[in-house]
Amino acid sequence: MRYDYCCDKCGKIFEFELSMVDRNSLNGKKCKDCDDGILQRSYDSSSVCRVGDPYHVSGKKIDSGFKEVLQRIQRRHPKGNINV
């Protein structure tokens, strides 16, 4: 079976060919790429890697959400001059 692991620092995804028994055995291994992060099994089939910097991640989310709100306001007020 192929399992995805992702680095909690750089977010790089590594694919490993592992047996069912060993599927979680690489949790906590050091990332080969940035040599700083820790590999974590990625359970997400969409291959989206959640980088383990909570501030960074939530900051991104707030940003896109904020833009959405602005766009919604803009749609409701087509003559308004909100720059999105």
Ligand SMILES: [Zn+2]
């Ligand atoms: Zn890394």
